[in-house]
Amino acid sequence: MNRQIVKLFAFIVVLFGVLVGFTSYWSVFDAEALKEKNANKRPLLEAQQIPRGRILAADGTVIAKSVGKGRGAEKQYVRRYPEGSLFGHPIGYSFVRYGNSEFEKFHNEELVGEDNEFSSILDELTGGTQEGNDIVTNIDTEAQRTALADLEEAGFGAVVAIVPQTGEVKVMASNAPYDPNRVPEEYGKLATNDIETPLLNRATQGLYPPGSTFKVVTAAAGLESGTITPETTINAPGTLDVEGTPLQNDFNEDFGPIALDTALTNSVNTWFGQLAQQVGQDELFETMEKFGFNATPAIDLPSDEVFDSGVYEDEHLLHRNDPVDLARLGIGQERLLATPLQIAEVVAAIANGGKLMKPQIWKRVIDADGRVVEKLDPSVYSEPVSSETAEELTTAMEGVVSEGTGTNAAISGVPVAGKTGTAETPGNLACGGGAEENQAWFMGFVPADDPQIAIAASVECTEQFGNDVAAPIFRDVAETILNGE
Amino acid sequence: MRSARNRELFALVPVAMLLTAGFAAVFAQENTKLGNLSLIYGAYFLAICLATHIFLRIRLPDADPYLFPLMATLTAFGLVMIYRIDESLARDQANWFVLGLVLFCLTIYFLRDYEVLERYRYTIAVVGLLVLLAPRLPGIGQQVNGAYLGVKIGPLAFQPAEFTKLAIVVFLASYLREHREVLIVGARRVLGVTLPPLKHFGPMLVVWGASMFMLVFIRDLGSSLMFFAAFLALLYVATGRFSFVVIGMAMFLVGAWFFASTVPHVHDRVEIWLHPYNDPQETGYQILNSIFSQADGGLFGKGFGQALITIPGTNDTLLPAAETDTIYALIVNEVGLFGACGLILTYLLITARGFKVALLASDGFSKLLATGLTAVFAIQAFVIIGGVTRVIPLTGVTLPFVSYGGSSIVANFVLLALLLLVSDRARREAAEFAGTVPMGAPA
Numbered sequence: 001m002n003r004q005i006v007k008l009f010a011f012i013v014v015l016f017g018v019l020v021g022f023t024s025y026w027s028v029f030d031a032e033a034l035k036e037k038n039a040n041k042r043p044l045l046e047a048q049q050i051p052r053g054r055i056l057a058a059d060g061t062v063i064a065k066s067v068g069k070g071r072g073a074e075k076q077y078v079r080r081y082p083e084g085s086l087f088g089h090p091i092g093y094s095f096v097r098y099g100n101s102e103f104e105k106f107h108n109e110e111l112v113g114e115d116n117e118f119s120s121i122l123d124e125l126t127g128g129t130q131e132g133n134d135i136v137t138n139i140d141t142e143a144q145r146t147a148l149a150d151l152e153e154a155g156f157g158a159v160v161a162i163v164p165q166t167g168e169v170k171v172m173a174s175n176a177p178y179d180p181n182r183v184p185e186e187y188g189k190l191a192t193n194d195i196e197t198p199l200l201n202r203a204t205q206g207l208y209p210p211g212s213t214f215k216v217v218t219a220a221a222g223l224e225s226g227t228i229t230p231e232t233t234i235n236a237p238g239t240l241d242v243e244g245t246p247l248q249n250d251f252n253e254d255f256g257p258i259a260l261d262t263a264l265t266n267s268v269n270t271w272f273g274q275l276a277q278q279v280g281q282d283e284l285f286e287t288m289e290k291f292g293f294n295a296t297p298a299i300d301l302p303s304d305e306v307f308d309s310g311v312y313e314d315e316h317l318l319h320r321n322d323p324v325d326l327a328r329l330g331i332g333q334e335r336l337l338a339t340p341l342q343i344a345e346v347v348a349a350i351a352n353g354g355k356l357m358k359p360q361i362w363k364r365v366i367d368a369d370g371r372v373v374e375k376l377d378p379s380v381y382s383e384p385v386s387s388e389t390a391e392e393l394t395t396a397m398e399g400v401v402s403e404g405t406g407t408n409a410a411i412s413g414v415p416v417a418g419k420t421g422t423a424e425t426p427g428n429l430a431c432g433g434g435a436e437e438n439q440a441w442f443m444g445f446v447p448a449d450d451p452q453i454a455i456a457a458s459v460e461c462t463e464q465f466g467n468d469v470a471a472p473i474f475r476d477v478a479e480t481i482l483n484g485e
Numbered sequence: 486m487r488s489a490r491n492r493e494l495f496a497l498v499p500v501a502m503l504l505t506a507g508f509a510a511v512f513a514q515e516n517t518k519l520g521n522l523s524l525i526y527g528a529y530f531l532a533i534c535l536a537t538h539i540f541l542r543i544r545l546p547d548a549d550p551y552l553f554p555l556m557a558t559l560t561a562f563g564l565v566m567i568y569r570i571d572e573s574l575a576r577d578q579a580n581w582f583v584l585g586l587v588l589f590c591l592t593i594y595f596l597r598d599y600e601v602l603e604r605y606r607y608t609i610a611v612v613g614l615l616v617l618l619a620p621r622l623p624g625i626g627q628q629v630n631g632a633y634l635g636v637k638i639g640p641l642a643f644q645p646a647e648f649t650k651l652a653i654v655v656f657l658a659s660y661l662r663e664h665r666e667v668l669i670v671g672a673r674r675v676l677g678v679t680l681p682p683l684k685h686f687g688p689m690l691v692v693w694g695a696s697m698f699m700l701v702f703i704r705d706l707g708s709s710l711m712f713f714a715a716f717l718a719l720l721y722v723a724t725g726r727f728s729f730v731v732i733g734m735a736m737f738l739v740g741a742w743f744f745a746s747t748v749p750h751v752h753d754r755v756e757i758w759l760h761p762y763n764d765p766q767e768t769g770y771q772i773l774n775s776i777f778s779q780a781d782g783g784l785f786g787k788g789f790g791q792a793l794i795t796i797p798g799t800n801d802t803l804l805p806a807a808e809t810d811t812i813y814a815l816i817v818n819e820v821g822l823f824g825a826c827g828l829i830l831t832y833l834l835i836t837a838r839g840f841k842v843a844l845l846a847s848d849g850f851s852k853l854l855a856t857g858l859t860a861v862f863a864i865q866a867f868v869i870i871g872g873v874t875r876v877i878p879l880t881g882v883t884l885p886f887v888s889y890g891g892s893s894i895v896a897n898f899v900l901l902a903l904l905l906l907v908s909d910r911a912r913r914e915a916a917e918f919a920g921t922v923p924m925g926a927p928a
């Protein structure tokens with residue numbers, strides 16, 4: 001019988017081998033696929049067990065932190081946002097049930113501490129628990145507060161403030177705001193509010209007609225392409241016939257032959273319409289694209305939560321070969337839509353001598369032991385204009401604030417360069433369909449001779465002009481930032 | 486003479502250390518500061534094992550030195566896992582462990598001449614099968630997950646199938662010892678297949694009937710599978726006829742197929758096994774979460790006390806029956822693939838030592854008894870680990886010595902006692918036959 005016993009043992013060895021094989025399959029080889037299954041609640045529950053790192057403002061104000069309760073395997077962490085709605089945009093939220101959004105989503109890996117394969121294996125061996133990193137942002141608490149307070153007074157809209165030389169985002173405010181702490185209780189209400197759309201970051205997802213702020217881009221294209229010099233004059237009549245539809249100046253004012261300074265100071269439509277036609281579509285689109293249009297801004301926010309700016313036909317972006325009304329595009333009309341972030345990038349590039357830096361909200365990543373793991377290294381996105389062009393545009397934009405359409409942006413003792421914009425949006429359903437609704441803009445930077453901050457402010461659904469409603473926001477935010485330094 | 490027992494003694498020390506370390510790990514997880522309680526538990530465990538060891542030194546000086554420490558390893562591991570799930574369950578389990586050892590000692594004390602079992606083989610078989618009926622008796626029967634597995638009389642609950650498996654093995658070993666010659670000689674070839682003689686076909690039908698009966702009447706799919714597999718293993722070892730095994734397997738499969746298509750409970754188990762994702766929240770919940778739990782463990786596991794058994798903040802279970810049926814999934818979750826391989830290796834070592842006892846035994850009954858006991862033990866481990874890893878349908882048998890459950894612990898310690906009884910005599914006879922003092926492990 002001994003031979004049979006040995007064979008039986010061999011058979012049992014095979015059976016146990018099968019068990020080892022199946023266990024290996026589930027626990028190692030198929031583990032990743034199993035973690036993706038909808039029926040598997042563990043990844044979600046485990047995400048709750050990781051102490052996610054804090055998010056801090058530049059001054060150390062805690063924007064987001066994780067609070068733990070329970071102990072052992074039962075321990076779980078919940079995200080808290082001590083400042084409520086102040087940083088709802090652009091920080092977003094992070095809750096197991098509702099996922100992550102905005103900054104929380106983009107920087108998820110750093111925040112949960114998924115550094116690299118080696119250290120996670122080391123953690124497993126030593127039984128160390130995963131700990132998240134803190135992230136310090138560039139956000140200026142006081143300026144953010146000022147921007148949001150001003151917006152809440154002015155109407156729905158957004159403010160973006162960028163340090164021109166580094167791309168550091170100091171302010172990104174969007175009205176209507178929301179308090180991320182309330183997402184778990186009120187997600188449905190927040191997500192279905194189609195009028196206030198509080199979960200929409202208007203700074204990155206608000207697509208608005210940029211109006212006259214875009215004239216700076218047209219002027220940049222004219223100067224860069226050599227079509228004009230600052231001295232070149234173009235005759236600017238009160239009305240211009242463009243493809244059968246008249247293009248008019250405000251009050252049909254006839255300016256006669258004027259150069260760039262005068263044209264920008266008075267925001268002369270017929271002048272820029274003709275300039276755009278002279279520059280041509282190729283050159284204009286090239287300059288636009290260098291400023292960041294027709295592409296997703298290189299900011300540290302999830303790409304599906306940052307919209308591209310450009311000429312839209314339905315849901316699609318038009319390119320340089322598509323038929324476009326150049327004259328109207330040159331004054332920021334046509335079907336051109338831009339986000340406040342995009343307009344802030346335009347003005348930041350000019351403030352930085354023609355170099356557009358990648359806008360970044362984060363500044364540095366700090367691990368659980370307090371070591372700086374990673375630091376923002378400012379990088380150039382593109383060089384839309386030369387430093388000479390930037391200087392010439394700055395001069396023209398100073399005229400806008402000192403004697404032109406943007407006088408409300410003036411700050412005593414500090415030279416300001418800027419440009420207003422007022423796009424008529426009659427019948428805009430989002431504004432209630434009124435006939436007198438405008439999209440009001442102001443973009444600018446201070447000090448004009450030594451730029452420290454570039455700001456774009458935009459207000460929806462207002463009956464007022466850019467100078468009345470957007471320029472004061474610019475001024476308040478700029479003053480807060482200048483005073484804070 | 487004493488060298489076997491010395492090996493046993495040395496092997497017990499690391500087991501006690503393992504238990505101490507395991508408890509310490511769970512304490513470290515549960516409490517912020519590490520008390521000396523884990524040391525006390527370790528010391529208790531070592532003391533109980535030492536007492537048993539001294540008893541073995543006196544009663545069975547030549548018995549296999551590795552079986553007891555290996556089983557103690559499993560028990561220690563099981564205690565730590567159960568403690569990690571629920572402190573009070575671990576206390577129960579520790580009591581069962583002590584009771585199991587008492588029965589272990591009593592078995593060794595009273596059954597020194599275990600041949601007496603042969604004399605009562607029919608009584609044992611009939612009693613073994615009759616107690617299977619108990620769970621369906623009104624008043625004392627219990628239904629768990631649609632299966633009638635338990636009996637509850639007052640505060641005492643037990644699962645008769647755990648004891649029936651011993652009765653069946655004893656009966657078969659005895660019956661086959663007597664009839665194996667006729668089964669071999671009387672076999673004839675019909676259409677190229679070697680059939681056993683009809684006259685001695687009886688026990689085969691009885692065991693087959695008992696298995697089918699369990700499948701249908703008490704709905705214990707796992708035990709039914711386990712019984713029949715043990716029976717086939719014994720039949721094969723006794724006769725050396727592989728064709729008998731094939732016939733037996735065919736009979737079982739036909740019966741199982743018939744019942745799988747007619748009895749809803751059996752049919753459901755098979756459906757869940759094949760298509761767990763059809764109803765992931767209800768019927769497929771246990772097997773799916775058992776697999777998700779393993780996926781969560783990875784190579785090294787999450788560490789003692791780190792795996793999720795309930796949904797944090799609630800009492801909703803995430804791994805149903807973690808202390809019994811799915812304890813293996815929890816083990817993979819906490820100690821990973823490596824730990825699970827260690828566990829399977831421990832079962833394999835026990836199986837190897839058990840078969841070694843059978844190889845050494847000189848008489849047929851001892852050989853078949855040791856083979857049957859070892860086989861039923863190994864197959865039980867396979868049935869439940871295989872169920873949890875979706876090799877076969879998940880059924881409610883316990884993981885021997887590891888799962889929570891008094892009947893299982895006690896019955897398996899009696900099994901171990903019988904194995905050691907066979908081993909002691911076999912090794913002494915082998916030594917006497919060789920005319921030398923045995924050098925520890927037999928060659």
